[in-house]
Amino acid sequence: MSGNLNLTLKIWRQANRTSIGKFETYKVSNISTDASFLEMLDILNEELQRKNQEPVAFDHDCREGICGACGLVINGRPHGPIKGTTTCQLHMRHFKDGDTIVIEPWRAKAFPVIKDLIVDRSAFEKIQQAGGFVSINTGGVPDANAIPISKEIANIAMDAAACIGCGACVAACKNASAMLFVSAKVSHLAHLPQGKVERFERVEAMVKVMDELGFGSCTNTYACEAECPKEISVRHIAKMNREYFAAKLKARNKD
Amino acid sequence: MGWVTRAISSSLGKKYIMALSGLFLVIYLVIHLFGNTFLYAGKDAFNLYVETLTESSLKPVIRVIEVVLLLGFLIHIYDGIRLTIGNWSARPNRYAVKPANPQSTAASRTMWLTASIVFFFLVVHLQQFWYTYHYGRIPGVTMYDIVVGTFRDPLYSLIYLISVLLLGFHLYHGFQSSFQSLGLNHPKYRSLIVIFGRIYAVVIAVGFASFPIYFYLMGGK
Numbered sequence: 474m475s476g477n478l479n480l481t482l483k484i485w486r487q488a489n490r491t492s493i494g495k496f497e498t499y500k501v502s503n504i505s506t507d508a509s510f511l512e513m514l515d516i517l518n519e520e521l522q523r524k525n526q527e528p529v530a531f532d533h534d535c536r537e538g539i540c541g542a543c544g545l546v547i548n549g550r551p552h553g554p555i556k557g558t559t560t561c562q563l564h565m566r567h568f569k570d571g572d573t574i575v576i577e578p579w580r581a582k583a584f585p586v587i588k589d590l591i592v593d594r595s596a597f598e599k600i601q602q603a604g605g606f607v608s609i610n611t612g613g614v615p616d617a618n619a620i621p622i623s624k625e626i627a628n629i630a631m632d633a634a635a636c637i638g639c640g641a642c643v644a645a646c647k648n649a650s651a652m653l654f655v656s657a658k659v660s661h662l663a664h665l666p667q668g669k670v671e672r673f674e675r676v677e678a679m680v681k682v683m684d685e686l687g688f689g690s691c692t693n694t695y696a697c698e699a700e701c702p703k704e705i706s707v708r709h710i711a712k713m714n715r716e717y718f719a720a721k722l723k724a725r726n727k728d
Numbered sequence: 729m730g731w732v733t734r735a736i737s738s739s740l741g742k743k744y745i746m747a748l749s750g751l752f753l754v755i756y757l758v759i760h761l762f763g764n765t766f767l768y769a770g771k772d773a774f775n776l777y778v779e780t781l782t783e784s785s786l787k788p789v790i791r792v793i794e795v796v797l798l799l800g801f802l803i804h805i806y807d808g809i810r811l812t813i814g815n816w817s818a819r820p821n822r823y824a825v826k827p828a829n830p831q832s833t834a835a836s837r838t839m840w841l842t843a844s845i846v847f848f849f850l851v852v853h854l855q856q857f858w859y860t861y862h863y864g865r866i867p868g869v870t871m872y873d874i875v876v877g878t879f880r881d882p883l884y885s886l887i888y889l890i891s892v893l894l895l896g897f898h899l900y901h902g903f904q905s906s907f908q909s910l911g912l913n914h915p916k917y918r919s920l921i922v923i924f925g926r927i928y929a930v931v932i933a934v935g936f937a938s939f940p941i942y943f944y945l946m947g948g949k
Contacts, residue, residue: 485824496824549825575825582818645827647837648815650739680740689818690739690811692839693905694832708913715911717740721731728731 478504478565481573482517484529487586490593494586496575506566510553511536511543513565530589538562538702541637544644545590546577551641551700559639559702579640581649582687596686597638597654603682604675605658607667626664633661635703642697642705648689653697655683656713657705663716673724676716742811747906749804754903754928756797761935768942771872778871782861805847812840835901842898849891856884879943888940896933903928 479502487494501517508516511533518528534542543560547553553563568574576590584592622630634657642653659676662668668675691710698707735741763781766774781790829837856878861871879885903925907913912921 483824546823546825548828549823550828550830554828577823577825580819580821580823582820645829647819647827647829647832649818650815652739680738684739687818688739689815690742691909692815692836693901693908694829694836696827696829696832699829699831707908708915711908711911711913713911714740714743714909717738718744718911721735721741728734 476570477502478506478568478570478572480504480513480568480571483573483575484590485577485586486529486589487578489588490585494589504565506564508565509536509561510545510547510563510565511561530587530591532591533561536561539637541639544579544592544639544641546579546644548575551579551644552639552702556699557702557704559637562702579644581640581643583649583651584640584643592640594638594640596688597640597651599686600651600655600679600682601638601658604671604678605662607662608671609667620666622665630661630664633657633664633705633709636661636701636705637703639702641700641702643688645696645700646689646691647694647696648692650691650697651683651686651688652691652710652713653701653705653707655679656709659716660709660712663712672716673720674726676713677720677724677726677728680713680717739814742807742814743909745803745807746811747909749800749807750902750906752800753804754899754906756800757899757932761932764936764939767872767875767939771870774872774875775870778861801850805843808840808843833901835897836905839898839901842894846891846895846898849887852884852887853891875939876943879940882944885940885944889937892936893933895936896929899929899932900926 479500482499482501483496484499485494486497499517499521501513501520504513504516511531514529514531521528531545532542534540536543538559538561541559544552545560547560547563552558552560553567555563555567578584578586578590579592579594581592583596584594587593636654636657638654640654643649643651646652659672659679662675663672693707693710695707698705736745763777766777780786835842857871857874860874865874879888904922907921
């Protein structure tokens with residue numbers, strides 16, 4: 474096993490929503506290369522608590538890369554330097570002994586900092602509540618193949634459904650745009666027969682709320698796709714663009 | 729008709745307008761470059777081309793096209809400013825570490841910057857050629873004379889050269905981006921759009937850049 478790591482951490486500390494934050498420098502030593510990034514922060518927090526200092530607040534839940542709770546900007550990259558990985562699944566073996574690591578929260582007007590590295594991502598919930606669902610009861614488990622869906626379509630829908638709503642796309646985008654997230658939700662449901670029924674109302678409502686919440690527009694830099702831990706394709710953004718256009722021409726409402 | 733204004737004021741609608749006006753200008757640039765190549769056919773050929781557009785019975789048609797073209801530019805610029813302001817205000821607090829931006833091109837991240845420089849060039853360019861030809865020339869001086877005289881100035885030639893190269897940079901991203909904004913992204917033809925767009929950007933940039941280089945090196949003949 475390679476040697477353990479001694480690291481310098483520059484971490485964004487901010488007491489609450491309204492206070493002005495700043496970077497604090499911490500040293501951690503003897504970190505195992507097998508530790509995850511969050512475990513490394515746990516070790517730092519234990520040390521801070523031993524010294525009666527306020528631990529660093531950060532979001533986490535499953536630590537298995539599937540819940541979307543964690544998310545840190547590590548050296549300028551959402552979820553760190555490894556492609557297709559959430560922060561919790563990032564391991565310390567990707568860092569070198571003596572490294573300085575800068576850790577920041579997601580930065581977007583629509584994602585205000587609550588404390589330290591935790592941001593308020595309820596904006597995503599509001600977008601979902603506007604239409605990111607199928608509004609009929611699903612009932613019991615249907616018979617297999619009762620609703621025919623081709624393998625290609627099922628694959629595309631599944632790729633979009635892989636979105637865990639972590640917000641890395643917003644964090645990575647130079648415009649803090651939520652297009653990749655919203656398009657993943659729109660595209661996922663628009664591809665499937667159960668979701669097609671409400672496709673126009675859905676895309677109109679979700680885009681409306683997204684705009685109201687102060688996310689930016691899409692410049693098609695595709696930085697979001699590169700940083701998405703689930704590697705959602707920007708093809709879904711094109712799909713959303715088509716859906717919205719079709720909605721404006723075909724939806725039965727007069728909005 | 730309220731739904732139309734609401735639609736084009738949405739974040740997606742603004743991108744449709746950006747893409748459509750951009751593609752309109754993309755087509756115009758081809759025509760402009762084609763017209764300019766008459767410069768290489770000599771003084772008489774170029775002047776005949778210019779006079780056919782401005783002094784024959786075609787003149788009213790050209791005037792209408794000029795107005796449409798102006799509208800195309802104004803819409804593209806207005807929409808670009810609206811988008812840029814919205815995008816900047818979406819992130820009031822910057823990152824301490826410059827974002828790595830893997831996969832994104834420098835052209836895609838600097839659209840507002842290349843656009844601003846090209847806009848200032850456009851004002852100078854219109855004054856130098858369009859205004860001078862229509863309202864500021866001594867009778868008998870032809871468009872060819874104005875072009876040759878202008879490119880004798882090393883400063884103007886340099887500004888022209890840099891601006892058209894930046895325009896090419898703008899188009900390098902803009903061409904494929906407009907198709908994505910309009911939802912035209914399919915594995916079947918996506919790479920075709922990207923490659924064609926890049927070739928187009930290079931042709932436009934090199935094509936326009938050839939004029940100041942040629943005429944400056946020719947020493948104004």
